[in-house]
Amino acid sequence: MLDIKFIADNTDWVKQSLARKGFPAEKVDELLKTYYEMNKLKTSSQALAEEKNKLSNSIKSASSEERTAIIAKSKAVGEEFKTQQENLAKLENEFNDMMLRMPNYPSEESPDGPDDSANVVRRKVGEIPHFDFQPKDHVELMEFNDWSEMERIAKVSGSRTYAIKNDLAQLELAIHMLVMDKLRFHGFTLITVPAISKEKPLYNQGYLPFAKDEIYYMPADDLYLSGTAELILNSLRADEMMTEADLPVLYAGFSPCFRREAGAAGKDTRGLVRVHQFFKTEQFVICKNDIAESEKWHQTLLQISEEVLQDLELPYQVLEVCTGDMGAPKYRQYDLEAWVPSQNCYRETHSCSNITDWQARRTNLRYRANDGKVKFCHTLNNTGIATPRALVPFIENHQQADGTVRIPVKLQPYLGGKKYIGKNAK
RNA sequence: GGAUAGAUGGCCGAGUGGUCGAAGGCGCACGAUUGGAAAUCGUGUGUACCUCCAAAGGGUACCGUGAGUUCGAAUCUCACUCUAUCCGCCA
Numbered sequence: 001m002l003d004i005k006f007i008a009d010n011t012d013w014v015k016q017s018l019a020r021k022g023f024p025a026e027k028v029d030e031l032l033k034t035y036y037e038m039n040k041l042k043t044s045s046q047a048l049a050e051e052k053n054k055l056s057n058s059i060k061s062a063s064s065e066e067r068t069a070i071i072a073k074s075k076a077v078g079e080e081f082k083t084q085q086e087n088l089a090k091l092e093n094e095f096n097d098m099m100l101r102m103p104n105y106p107s108e109e110s111p112d113g114p115d116d117s118a119n120v121v122r123r124k125v126g127e128i129p130h131f132d133f134q135p136k137d138h139v140e141l142m143e144f145n146d147w148s149e150m151e152r153i154a155k156v157s158g159s160r161t162y163a164i165k166n167d168l169a170q171l172e173l174a175i176h177m178l179v180m181d182k183l184r185f186h187g188f189t190l191i192t193v194p195a196i197s198k199e200k201p202l203y204n205q206g207y208l209p210f211a212k213d214e215i216y217y218m219p220a221d222d223l224y225l226s227g228t229a230e231l232i233l234n235s236l237r238a239d240e241m242m243t244e245a246d247l248p249v250l251y252a253g254f255s256p257c258f259r260r261e262a263g264a265a266g267k268d269t270r271g272l273v274r275v276h277q278f279f280k281t282e283q284f285v286i287c288k289n290d291i292a293e294s295e296k297w298h299q300t301l302l303q304i305s306e307e308v309l310q311d312l313e314l315p316y317q318v319l320e321v322c323t324g325d326m327g328a329p330k331y332r333q334y335d336l337e338a339w340v341p342s343q344n345c346y347r348e349t350h351s352c353s354n355i356t357d358w359q360a361r362r363t364n365l366r367y368r369a370n371d372g373k374v375k376f377c378h379t380l381n382n383t384g385i386a387t388p389r390a391l392v393p394f395i396e397n398h399q400q401a402d403g404t405v406r407i408p409v410k411l412q413p414y415l416g417g418k419k420y421i422g423k424n425a426k
Numbered sequence: 427g428g429a430u431a432g433a434u435g436g437c438c439g440a441g442u443g444g445u446c447g448a449a450g451g452c453g454c455a456c457g458a459u460u461g462g463a464a465a466u467c468g469u470g471u472g473u474a475c476c477u478c479c480a481a482a483g484g485g486u487a488c489c490g491u492g493a494g495u496u497c498g499a500a501u502c503u504c505a506c507u508c509u510a511u512c513c514g515c516c517a
Contacts (some may be wrong), residue, residue: 009479042476046486053486056498060444067497074497241436241473243454366473368436372455374473 001099001361004035017105020112020323031098038091045084052077100209103328104358110332113322119335120322125306126315128339133401137342138392139271142168144403145422150271159269160261160276162388167421168395171407172279172387174414175394176254179281179308179384183252186304188283193232195256197224201235204363206329206355213262229253229282230381234359237286242367247377248297249286252384254279272388273347281384286365286377289357294378295332298354301382302334305350308385311410314393315339317346331356336383338393349390352382 007014011032015025055074062070111120142148147168153161164172180190202208202224207215216225226232233251242249257280268274283304285297302318309316321333333353337346357376360366365377398406404422407415415421 005479039476042486046476049486050484052497057445059497071497078497243436368454372471 001358002102002104004099008032008035014105018103020106021103021326022114022324023103031102034091034095034098038088038095041084041088041091045081045088048077048081048084052081100203104331104356106323106326107332111320111322114324116325118322119325120320122318122320124317128315129341129397135341135396135399138396141395141399141403160274162272162275164388168391170415171421172391174411175385175387175390176279176281177414178311178411180252180254182304182308183283183384188250188252190252192254193229195226195258197226197231199224201231204235204238204359205231206359206362207231210328214260216258216260225258226255227259228257228280229255230284233282233284234363234379237365238363244288244367244370247286247288247367251284253282253284272392275388278386278388280386283382283384285380289375289378291356294354294356294380297380298332298352301380302352305336305352305382305384309336309338309349311408312394313408314397329355329358339397340393341396347393349386349393350383353380355379
């Protein structure tokens with residue numbers, strides 16, 4: 001959510017900025033029209049409330065003759081007040097709905113563009129492997145090494161689910177452990193959180209009202225399944241008043257994640273790339289309301305996830321996401337993509353975003369600054385690692401001619417010192 | 427699933443129909459005292475919104491949420507949510 005006063009004071013700038021994200025200028029005008037109407041009605045209804053309060057307060061000291069007249073008048077004022085309140089409530093609902101649909105404005109640094117074709121590659125790191133044998137794709141590798149039950153699990157749990165076993169199951173957990181240790185080293189608080197959420201946190205995060213089709217909903221309990229720990233962590237301290245000394249808050253949240261993938265029909269139907277349920281270790285930061293500070297954290301989060309890919313020895317590229325491909329909440333976004341040999345391209349493993357105070361306004365996430373003023377926090381989030389997707393580039397890039405998969409040095413301690421995994425590993 | 431208790435400001439906690447935005451305490455800020463500090467004393471200290479904006483002033487709302495009774499509700503009524511404890515069940 002943006003600050004309505006900021007929109008009112010900087011209308012042209014806001015229109016131009018939001019237009020970069022494809023948000024129409026007329027909607028800004030519409031919002032402001034409703035805002036001014038609403039304030040007018042607020043002023044007049046508050047004047048009625050004042051009159052009513054004065055009448056009520058005068059009753060105690062009034063004589064019994066006066067009393068009847070005052071009560072009658074107070075009732076009449078009360079009726080009018082009630083009518084105005086009802087109209088006001090309607091306007092407020094419209095206004096709030098429009099505010100919830102207003103995206104965050106993008107950074108000046110973010111490239112302009114309509115969709116992902118305009119994303120900019122900032123850098124490429126690591127060597128793309130060249131195999132002197134016929135490499136397998138990740139599904140073939142899993143079958144070869146007896147690492148999965150993809151066909152059987154589809155019968156039990158439906159499409160876009162996975163079951164992995166043996167060394168690959170251990171690898172999945174090992175990678176999470178490596179990432180959690182790294183985050184703990186960087187000062188993050190490890191936290192495991194539920195994947196169940198009430199509705200309000202989805203609005204707080206900025207998922208609703210934008211992407212309803214993506215979310216699993218459980219009507220019997222009026223609860224949703226979380227698509228990411230970000231959802232939970234963002235609302236964990238909702239409505240609290242923190243102090244500047246409490247910040248920054250750094251969370252490394254681990255949770256299962258659920259996505260309906262309703263808009264992805266036909267895409268990535270094979271294997272582990274896009275599944276309905278997966279595990280993610282998420283980086284989440286709550287910091288001061290200071291763009292220099294949150295931009296610094298944005299770089300730090302990016303650097304941490306680059307370190308993760310480097311520890312896993314995966315070639316990757318850093319993508320600066322353009323205005324049209326960014327989600328509504330985002331001010332600035334980087335995606336990390338790891339090389340997937342079988343697809344001959346980079347595929348997203350991490351998404352790193354600075355949300356500035358857009359989410360904190362929805363969540364009512366505030367702190368008292370050292371100068372005594374109450375401010376909205378800035379929030380940021382980034383993937384730590386998400387599995388099983390990350391296993392795809394991992395086993396494909398590190399595969400050997402004999403079908404085994406090499407384990408990078410940094411990961412070996414998490415796998416009992418193994419240098420290779422697979423049925424031919426010694 | 428059954429039973430009981432509870433939800434008040436940054437925190438603790440009083441308040442059961444009329445200047446209650448709310449006593450008292452803690453915390454915090456400033457000042458006095460001190461060579462400096464602790465202790466002590468004094469003063470101040472909620473949030474959001476409206477009043478075109480800023481300052482000053484004025485006003486409205488907020489005591490878990492939503493309705494209701496009343497001229498008037500933190501206080502009375504109803505519904506709901508959440509929390510704690512006990513019993514049952516359970517990975």
